[in-house]
Amino acid sequence: MNTSITKPPVQENINLSPYNTLRVEAKADQFITISEPSQLLAIYNKDFFKKYSPVILGGGSNVLIKSDLKQPVLKISIPGIEIIHERDKEILIKSGAGVTWHDFVSFCVEKGFGGIENLALIPGTVGAAPIQNIGAYGVELKDTFHSLKAFLPETGEERVFSINECDFGYRDSIFKKSLKGKVIITEVTLRLQKPPHTIEDSYYALQEYFQSNGIKSPTIKDVFNAVVEIRESKLPNPELIGNAGSFFKNPIVEVSVYQKLKQQYPSIPSFEAGAGKIKIPAGWLIEQAGWKGKKVGNVGTYKNQALVLVNHGGATGEEIYEHAMKIRESVKEKFGVELDPEVNVIS
Ligand SMILES: Cc1cc2nc3c(=O)[nH]c(=O)nc-3n(C[C@H](O)[C@H](O)[C@H](O)COP(=O)(O)OP(=O)(O)OC[C@H]3O[C@@H](n4cnc5c(N)ncnc54)[C@H](O)[C@@H]3O)c2cc1C
Structure with missing residues (x-):
């Protein structure tokens, strides 16, 4: 230091x-x-x-x-992007925690460094990206993560965390669990690919985009452009309407719980989530519980995506929190499934 x-x-x-x-x-x-x-x-x-x-x-x-x-x-607000070393096929690149995540992604794509193009336009900073192991369009931060540097407020020391020490999971890491509030991330290092890149385009929305734009062999720049365009069309821009993206995590339930729900609600969507576990889209549950696009006072859910809570103007933090808890209760009542906030509640 x-x-x-x-x-x-x-x-x-x-x-x-x-x-x-x-x-x-x-x-x-x-x-x-x-x-x-x-x-x-x-x-x-x-x-x-x-x-x-x-x-x-x-x-x-x-x-x-x-x-x-x-x-x-x-x-x-710690700035700075630096290439640490470059090999034939890969590169180690570090960024200050205060760098805007999308600026970092744009920088890497422009330089031809692949691996995080699917994570374009996720708001926030590089330093917060490991906290919930940000993810989108088939890619998570952990896929390219190398290490991070953090300041430990309890001892005043600096510590480097390798990938194994971060305990990354779905929108989760050790920094949301046992080390919650105990580290201040100052710098993050990723291992990115030089050409030829591995392209992750298995998401339906990406395939649809490439097909309708006549792109047969997408490059990382094509993936970046596709993700930016799709996200801009689907998610509310916080500059225009206050929101924090997905308010809840997608719940992961036992297969037996899912099977019972499937009998009652045959159209319930689902994804495999490891041995004996199924992930159910929280947005679907919230929509089925009647909340999509609904406005109560100054708070509501986004008209195109029920998982996003929006501040229509002048909502207090307490008001948004209470609204979220009402949604949570009604989903629990209708489906017996517990929703956990993805958003960090601060008071
Ligand atoms: C429109 C919209 C779309 C979104 N889409 C996605 C998405 O597709 N995928 C996804 O994963 N997320 C998404 N998010 C959520 C959000 O963008 C990410 O979680 C992002 O990483 C948060 O970064 P931030 O800098 O804003 O963190 P903040 O909101 O400032 O903080 C988040 C948490 O991290 C802690 N923290 C922040 N910086 C540090 C640091 N340097 N050291 C230690 N702790 C720190 C804070 O204390 C807090 O607990 C979306 C949000 C919005 C508004």
Whole structure:
């Protein structure tokens, strides 16, 4: 770690609405921007982490801020992309945690480095990507993940985590479980492919796109363009309407539970999810429970995708949370299936 100690800038009484994509108007007593790892050491030396449990914030695209925050907010804005080494077939590339994920993907695709093109246009920062092992269109971060560097607020040390130490799962990692709130990711390194690339185009939406655009052998740039176009047509843009993407995870149930549901609801969609397990799309369950496009006060579900909760303007964090819990209860009542939030609830 760079040992030159620089204090990070602290702002007071900050409206967090520009810093969370649900556009909740909560306030933070203290808002501290971290633009280099040594600033974490600087505040550690002032006993900061012993006194407070700060909220770590990246792009705010996977959080629901329920109320005003008395604890300080650490906004991770560490920049920089660097190629660590290049071999014939692969490349190791690292990025500062504050780099915007989509900018990083665009950079890699432009340079001809393959592996994350399917993850284009996922909002947020590189540093948050390992937290829930972001995934889309048949690819997850773990497929190209090499390692990450993190600051440990309990000891003030820096630690490198290899892929085996991250315990990645479906929208999950050790950083959402036993190490929740115990690491601040400062840098992420990926192992990407140089040409010839392996193209992941098994998703129906991608195949349909390539067919209708006459693309027979898609390149990583074609996949990138396809994903951007499909996502723009399907998901609400947080710049236009407040949302945090999928609010709940797709529930994974025992085959026996699924079979009972299938008898009652023959059209229930499903995906294999490992031995004896079936994943059911949460959006379908929520839609069948009557919530798709429904607006209650300032909150609702998106008209094209019931899994996305939207802030129609002026919704408080509490209001969004209560709405989410009502959806959860009604899905439990109708199907007996428990929905777990994918979004991180902060209060
Ligand atoms: C329209 C839309 C579409 C989306 N689509 C997808 C999708 O297809 N697939 C997918 O997986 N996700 C998707 N998401 C969710 C979201 O984009 C990802 O989870 C993203 O990785 C969150 O990044 P962020 O920087 O905004 O994290 P934040 O929302 O700021 O934080 C998320 C969590 O990570 C923690 N955190 C953030 N940065 C750090 C850090 N440096 N160190 C330690 N902890 C940290 C926070 O404390 C919080 O618990 C979508 C969201 C939106 C709004």
